[in-house]
Amino acid sequence: xPQVTLSVNGKSHTVEVEGRTLxxxxxxxxxxxxxxxxxxxxxxxxxCVVHIDGESVKxxxxxxxxxxxTQVTTIEGLAKPDGTLHPMQEAFREYHxxxxxxxxxxxxxxxxxxxQKHPAGLSEKEIREGLEGNLCRCTGYHxxxxxxxxxxxxxxxxxxxxxxxxxxx
Amino acid sequence: MNVVAPFEGIGVSVKRKEDLRFLSGRGQYTxxxxxxxxxxAYILRSPHAHxxxxxxxxxxxxASPGVVAVYTGADLAAIGGLPCGWQIHNKDGSPMAEPxxxxxxxxxxxHVGDPVAVVIADSRERAKDAAETILVDYEVLPAAxxxxxxxxxxxxxxxxxxxxxxxxxxxxxxxxxxxAAFAAAAKVVTxxxxxxxxxxxxxxxxxxxxxxxxxxxxxxxxxxxxxxHVIRLLMGAFVLQIPESKLRVVAPDVGGGFxxxxxxxxxxxxxxxxxxxxxxxxxxxxxxSESFMSDAHGRDHVTKASLALDANGKILALRxxxxxxxxxxxSTFAPCVPTYLYATLLxxxxxxxxxxxxxxxxxxNTVPVDAYRGAGRPEATFLLERLxxxxxxxxxxxxxxLRRRNFIPADAFPYxxxxxxQYDSGDYQSTLDEALATADWAGFEARRAEAARRGKLRGIxxxxxxxxxxxxxxxxxxxxxxxxxxxxxxxxxxxxxxxVTVLTGAHSHGQGHETTFAQLVSxxxxxxxxxxxxxxxxxxxxxxxxxxYGSRSLAVGGSAMFKAMDKIIxxxxxxxxxxxxxxxxxxxxxxxxxxxxxxxKTKSLGEIALTAYVPHNYPIEEIEPGLDETAFYDPKNFTYxxxxxxxxxxxxxxxxxxxVVQFTAVDDVGRVINPMIVEGQxxxxxxxxxxxxLLEHAVYDTNGQLLSGSMMDYTMPRADDLPNVGVxxxxxxxTHNPLGVKGCGEVGAIGSPPAVINAVVDALxxxxxxxxxxxxxxxxxxxxxxxxxxxxAE
Ligand code: FES
Ligand code: FES
Numbered sequence: 001x002p003q004v005t006l007s008v009n010g011k012s013h014t015v016e017v018e019g020r021t022l023x024x025x026x027x028x029x030x031x032x033x034x035x036x037x038x039x040x041x042x043x044x045x046x047x048c049v050v051h052i053d054g055e056s057v058k059x060x061x062x063x064x065x066x067x068x069x070t071q072v073t074t075i076e077g078l079a080k081p082d083g084t085l086h087p088m089q090e091a092f093r094e095y096h097x098x099x100x101x102x103x104x105x106x107x108x109x110x111x112x113x114x115x116q117k118h119p120a121g122l123s124e125k126e127i128r129e130g131l132e133g134n135l136c137r138c139t140g141y142h143x144x145x146x147x148x149x150x151x152x153x154x155x156x157x158x159x160x161x162x163x164x165x166x167x168x169x
Numbered sequence: 170m171n172v173v174a175p176f177e178g179i180g181v182s183v184k185r186k187e188d189l190r191f192l193s194g195r196g197q198y199t200x201x202x203x204x205x206x207x208x209x210a211y212i213l214r215s216p217h218a219h220x221x222x223x224x225x226x227x228x229x230x231x232a233s234p235g236v237v238a239v240y241t242g243a244d245l246a247a248i249g250g251l252p253c254g255w256q257i258h259n260k261d262g263s264p265m266a267e268p269x270x271x272x273x274x275x276x277x278x279x280h281v282g283d284p285v286a287v288v289i290a291d292s293r294e295r296a297k298d299a300a301e302t303i304l305v306d307y308e309v310l311p312a313a314x315x316x317x318x319x320x321x322x323x324x325x326x327x328x329x330x331x332x333x334x335x336x337x338x339x340x341x342x343x344x345x346x347x348x349a350a351f352a353a354a355a356k357v358v359t360x361x362x363x364x365x366x367x368x369x370x371x372x373x374x375x376x377x378x379x380x381x382x383x384x385x386x387x388x389x390x391x392x393x394x395x396x397x398h399v400i401r402l403l404m405g406a407f408v409l410q411i412p413e414s415k416l417r418v419v420a421p422d423v424g425g426g427f428x429x430x431x432x433x434x435x436x437x438x439x440x441x442x443x444x445x446x447x448x449x450x451x452x453x454x455x456x457x458s459e460s461f462m463s464d465a466h467g468r469d470h471v472t473k474a475s476l477a478l479d480a481n482g483k484i485l486a487l488r489x490x491x492x493x494x495x496x497x498x499x500s501t502f503a504p505c506v507p508t509y510l511y512a513t514l515l516x517x518x519x520x521x522x523x524x525x526x527x528x529x530x531x532x533x534n535t536v537p538v539d540a541y542r543g544a545g546r547p548e549a550t551f552l553l554e555r556l557x558x559x560x561x562x563x564x565x566x567x568x569x570x571l572r573r574r575n576f577i578p579a580d581a582f583p584y585x586x587x588x589x590x591q592y593d594s595g596d597y598q599s600t601l602d603e604a605l606a607t608a609d610w611a612g613f614e615a616r617r618a619e620a621a622r623r624g625k626l627r628g629i630x631x632x633x634x635x636x637x638x639x640x641x642x643x644x645x646x647x648x649x650x651x652x653x654x655x656x657x658x659x660x661x662x663x664x665x666x667x668x669v670t671v672l673t674g675a676h677s678h679g680q681g682h683e684t685t686f687a688q689l690v691s692x693x694x695x696x697x698x699x700x701x702x703x704x705x706x707x708x709x710x711x712x713x714x715x716x717x718y719g720s721r722s723l724a725v726g727g728s729a730m731f732k733a734m735d736k737i738i739x740x741x742x743x744x745x746x747x748x749x750x751x752x753x754x755x756x757x758x759x760x761x762x763x764x765x766x767x768x769x770k771t772k773s774l775g776e777i778a779l780t781a782y783v784p785h786n787y788p789i790e791e792i793e794p795g796l797d798e799t800a801f802y803d804p805k806n807f808t809y810x811x812x813x814x815x816x817x818x819x820x821x822x823x824x825x826x827x828x829v830v831q832f833t834a835v836d837d838v839g840r841v842i843n844p845m846i847v848e849g850q851x852x853x854x855x856x857x858x859x860x861x862x863l864l865e866h867a868v869y870d871t872n873g874q875l876l877s878g879s880m881m882d883y884t885m886p887r888a889d890d891l892p893n894v895g896v897x898x899x900x901x902x903x904t905h906n907p908l909g910v911k912g913c914g915e916v917g918a919i920g921s922p923p924a925v926i927n928a929v930v931d932a933l934x935x936x937x938x939x940x941x942x943x944x945x946x947x948x949x950x951x952x953x954x955x956x957x958x959x960x961x962a963e
Contacts, residue, residue, distance in 0.1 A: 018294070020294070028201075033194070034194070034197075034198075034200075034201035035193070035196070037198070037424070038374075039372045039373065039374065040457040040880050041456045041457045041879070042879045042881045044881060044885075045372065045880060074194065075192075076193065076194040076195075085192065089192045092188070092192055093185070093188040093192060094184065096845045096846065096848075098188060099679035099850075099853060100371070100372065100422075100423065100424045100425040101187070101188075101191025101424065101679075102196075102371075102424025103372045104191050104192060105191075105194050108192065124893075128888040128889040128891075129888075131887065131888035131889070132887060132888070132889060134887075134888075135372060135880070135885050136372065137371055137427070137857075137885070138372075138425050138679045138849075138853045139849060139852060139853050139856070140853045140855055140856030140857075140886075140894055140917075141887075141891055142852045142893055142894050143849060143852065145888060145893075165845070
């Protein structure tokens with residue numbers, strides 16, 4: 001069986017895989033990183049989004065072998081070793097941008113890439129359009145959009161701290 | 170006053186306790202679980218809607234690499250079929266038709282996706298590879314893919330011995346009284362509609378793992394369920410004959426349900442049965458295509474209705490004829506959805522004096538249909554709220570005014586409807602007023618004109634709705650055909666050092682129970698939220714439970730906790746009285762502190778707990794040690810959330826695309842425990858309602874092939890399909906549960922679809938339309954606009 005060598009969350013792995021093994025299967029079943037989810041079989045939902053060399057990729061749409069030699073980051077690798085959350089994770093919690101949590105890892109990974117690609121900042125409309133590849137069935141996206149809008153200010157250094165969600169009435 | 174600082178009790182938007190594990194990838198969903206020696210099941214499903222199975226040849230599959238076992242219906246024939254939990258009776262008093270629902274097809278398949286065989290192998294891929302070698306000799310039969318086809322004379326018989334594919338022919342109301350009211354009416358308005366069939370599509374596909382301990386004979390099922398105890402009951406007692414003591418059902422983190430994970434599904438029985446037979450764990454996980462053809466679908470009603478009014482627009486009577494699609498088999502709670510969760514809601518928020526409703530439930534060669542977020546209540550609300558707009562148009566009375574004239578007044582509660590329910594509280598004028606103000610209803614015409622200048626058609630729509638949830642008084646539902654009680658169970662376990670574990674029979678799959686329930690306890694017992702752990706989803710840990718659906722977790726499950734806390738406080742008072750040498754009657758309790766009334770003598774809950782577990786100085790003759798109480802709470806009535814939703818849409822006449830540009834929800838969900846979570850629930854529900862109104866539709870062709878069978882074909886709402894959803898609450902308390910709560914999980918999906926369609930019809934008012942069916946797709950809208958333009962040109 002062919003071998004793939006890749007770094008996942010800063011740790012190097014060499015794994016034998018079948019030619020047909022998908023990256024998401026490698027992550028979930030071989031490396032037991034089950035934070036990356038599978039929500040569909042047609043590349044529609046984005047529950048499986050990870051970063052490959054810093055770019056968001058649907059890990060259900062790429063073969064494990066194609067990831068050879070890359071640096072992969074999954075949701076498990078986002079927080080600092082001391083447990084400090086990434087501003088996007090922090091914002092999702094602050095703005096109640098998750099309910100069942102199933103879409104959340106993919107949503108957070110996609111959102112980080114979206115924000116990074118738009119250093120000038122994103123409008124609400126642009127955030128909504130930028131989430132085109134990710135489905136959430138629980139939240140209606142309202143709070144996801146708000147969380148991303150708040151996180152981008154911190155990620156781009158425009159604020160040192162996350163704007164707190166308005167107290168609900 | 171002894172107030173906990175910071176206050177984390179009722180009414181505070183406490184951030185969710187569950188978020189950290191979900192945000193860091195440490196949630197544990199069923200497919201994340203790996204059991205030692207685990208095997209993988211792949212289920213071969215029927216590609217035909219209706220066919221006889223002449224022969225199944227599994228020889229090649231048995232011999233395929235990695236295959237452990239292959240089973241067909243013949244292997245499972247000895248076990249029971251999947252049971253139905255609700256029996257409806259026909260008009261003549263005879264019971265509904267209840268055909269066997271085999272776990273694996275027996276001799277015949279009845280819908281695309283019907284399970285035919287299961288292959289178990291050492292990997293998912295190998296199981297799938299082997300399944301491809303199974304030869305099934307199908308004799309394809311004509312299919313009845315729609316209710317119309319199934320009810321037509323000479324239609325194919327889906328089940329032997331069930332005449333005309335009719336499951337039941339049921340009614341409610343006094344027909345003679347109703348007819349008389351119609352005869353005396355100044356105006357009769359009629360309306361027909363199809364409530365579109367939906368696929369729930371929780372983002373986590375269903376999954377199940379069966380495990381078996383050969384030494385103890387104990388079965389364990391991990392499953393994506395909203396109600397593990399119900400699954401244990403149904404599967405243990407009716408399908409596999411396993412006593413409760415030998416069957417543990419665990420529903421770990423579950424990625425959304427919306428009803429679709431209430432039911433007992435074939436795959437749960439298959440993996441449990443096979444694991445025992447093989448002595449190895451068996452795991453099955455649906456891929457999304459399987460979800461589309463095996464998860465219970467929702468809605469799918471065809472309805473004709475008439476509304477009788479007097480000359481002033483007062484409603485005199487409502488008459489409704491509905492056909493409800495059951496699909497090929499009866500899913501667990503399917504029969505109650507178009508009857509007791511639909512017809513009993515037809516009074517809505519109005520004083521309609523007489524209602525007659527007839528419901529025919531029909532078998533078709535499609536996936537079974539069951540409760541999906543709202544279940545019956547969205548169908549009733551859509552019908553009523555469209556009917557109100559049609560009536561307003563035909564009578565020339567303003568649509569808001571017509572509603573006001575017919576509202577049940579705020580001082581009329583308790584209010585007995587003509588269709589069985591008795592509403593305890595509500596204030597429909599206030600929720601309407603507040604929504605009209607927030608949405609700037611009065612200023613709408615200026616916005617319409619402004620949109621017109623941009624070439625857009627703008628419309629506004631209102632819906633004033635009510636629903637019945639907090640399901641449900643056991644005696645009542647029992648008399649209506651439920652084969653279960655619908656109480657809930659809560660345990661409050663105060664540990665020796667004063668921290669608390671809550672065991673609940675409700676199940677959280679997105680609702681945030683771990684936080685809301687902790688707030689309930691914190692509010693009453695004065696223990697910080699961080700020290701209250703909520704345990705759910707495991708029959709080995711929780712005494713019993715009926716699970717989460719019908720917006721019941723807080724109203725019923727929360728009330729059970731409240732009752733258990735009553736017992737904790739009562740016992741604590743006895744201990745406190747003993748320690749403080751006072752009479753029990755003189756001991757007061759407030760948020761964690763026991764006090765001898767009128768003195769400064771106090772004991773904290775922590776001190777009492779420690780004494781209860783270290784009973785050296787203790788009234789041991791009188792009470793037992795420990796501070797751990799369980800309560801079963803059976804609700805006295807349904808709860809009745811209601812409110813007003815207003816949608817504003819803009820249509821691009823060139824493409825027919827409808828954009829919801831503003832959405833306002835003002836809901837009365839009773840007392841609000843965590844406003845942030847309530848808002849999120851409403852927003853999510855509204856998203857599903859807008860999805861139903863504009864995007865979603867499960868479509869079968871005439872041969873019974875599911876055309877919208879993947880996320881490429883079935884339009885799920887995405888972020889750019891939806892607006893921001895403004896949510897406010899206006900509270901009247903539920904009068905019959907100790908918390909005053911009503912429930913918020915379904916209101917969004919119930920109130921919103923008619924608000925959106927009313928807005929769409931309003932936007933198209935110059936095109937001669939009185940109704941637009943759901944989903945109002947660009948294709949449909951463009952067709953209407955184009956036809957309207959042609960008519961204008963002629
Ligand atoms: S699993 Fe749905 S896009 Fe990858
Ligand atoms: S939080 Fe459940 S799917 Fe997004």
